[in-house]
Amino acid sequence: MDRFFELTARGSTVGQEVRGGLTTFMAMAYIILLNPLILGGATDVTGAKLSIPQLTTSTIVAAAVSTILIGLVGNAPFGVAAGLGLNAVVAYQAAPYMTWAQAMGLVVLEGVVIILLAVSGVRRLIMNSIPLALKHAISVGIGMFIALIGLVDAGFVGKGTGSPVQLGTTGHLTGLPVAVFCFGLLLVIVLFVRKVPGAILIAIVVTAVLAIVVNSVAKIDPASWGVVVPKIPEGVVAMPDFGLIGNIDLFGGFARAGVVTALVVLFTLVLSGFFDAMGTIIGVSDEAGLVDAEGRVPRLGAILTVDGVSAAVGGFSSASANTVFVESAAGVGEGARTGLAAVTTGGVFLVTMFFTPLSSVVPAAAAAPALVLVGALMMTQARNVPWDDLTVAVPAFLTIILMPFTYSITNGVGAGVISYTVIQAALGRSRSIPWLLWVVSLVFVAYFGIEGIRALVE
Helix, strand or coil: CHHHHCCCCCCCCHHHHHHHHHHHHHHHCCHHHHHHHHHHCCCCCCCCCCCHHHHHHHHHHHHHHHHHHHHHHHCCCCCEEECCCHHHHHHHHHHHHCCHHHHHHHHHHHHHHHHHHHHCCHHHHHHHHCCHHHHHHHHHHHHHHHHHHHHHHCCCEEECCCCCEEEECCCCCCCHHHHHHHHHHHHHHHHHHCCCCCHHHHHHHHHHHHHHHHHHHCCCCHHHHCCCCCCCCCCCCCCCCCCCCCCCCCCHHHHHHCHHHHHHHHHHHHHHHHHHHHHHHHHHHHHHCCCCCCCCCCCHHHHHHHHHHHHHHHHHCCCCCEEECCCHHHHHHCCCCCHHHHHHHHHHHHHHCCCHHHHHCCCHHHHHHHHHHHHHHHHHHHHHCCCCCHHHHHHHHHHHHHHHHHCCHHHHHHHHHHHHHHHHHHCCCHHHCCHHHHHHHHHHHHHHCHHHHHHHHC
16 A cells, blocks of 8 residues: 555655545535535526436536545545536536436537547646646635635625625624534644644544534525535435436537537537646646656646546536546645545545435534635645746736636636736747647636527527
């Protein structure tokens, strides 16, 4: 095991990896409930809805297979599951124009495209063409992004009435769920700075238990907890329903929705999946100390190929496209450095398939503190950005702020790449820009203007 996962070489241990894998699972387990709610809440062109129990099984199976694969093949400490944003594209951009089977067929095609880009080496070349300073900026941006996710999910930050965002949901901190989150945040900070082994995992468990006690004693609106309401489940065992797995129609969407509409959906899926995963892989690997002096990630080709396979697995399972989760950074914060952590995460997903009621125990108030702490840890990469050089600092700044401000890793990467390329060209340094970076910039221009392009074509 030591040789296979390079535990000693990466300064890790079996116990450290298992703790990290469990922490990653607990940080991303919400997807087991949230993905079925998003997909199950939409209807396709025929008015059909997908079964929530079947979606739950599909989500777990796809996550387990993909996460174990990335651990065994890529030796990376990443959790992989249905991507938020990608599932929304399937539910609200694809399904209204085609059947569910046809929409999932497009997801499989997305995976195939990403696999081809990875196997051909193009995807690795694109990642290596991005300047090192922007790679560090991606890490910082992801840190801010996952911290914002944690704050919003916990209800500490909400949509404002006279401003885009505000403190709490009313302009003030109200409700016991927010109090539980604050307790969890202070607990994980204290445990972490005191270097307590398993600090993040301990904090999640203790805060989850507190949430269950508070919810059982006080009369709290279930909606205030978010997707997961902390309570002891009535049952423990639930048999999985595999009815949706394999229910796909690869090319039917082009006939049903039209070539232009299908291509727009496919382009959006490919670009979002491509760069969301790329940004997360760079950011989490950087935080784990796995990148070399030039910003290259070990076994990158294998990781990128598995990422494409995972997207296809998600479509084949009808769980929508799988992607690497930013919550993997929580496991890295707990010490995960190798694929053994991912195998642990995937193994827990498999077990959860038969105990799905247990996945409804840990609320956002208990998991979110870990995301905020990890966001703080990832912010330390900002020291590697040359802020005194505006030709790099401005693109880095745009990369960082647009990830949390637009709730998208892809948007941040796109803004950073385009602005960097334009600035270098304006200074007469066009020849120093890798030709792939020009191509990527043009692709992002098309991505940001996709609706206008679509209107012109139609």
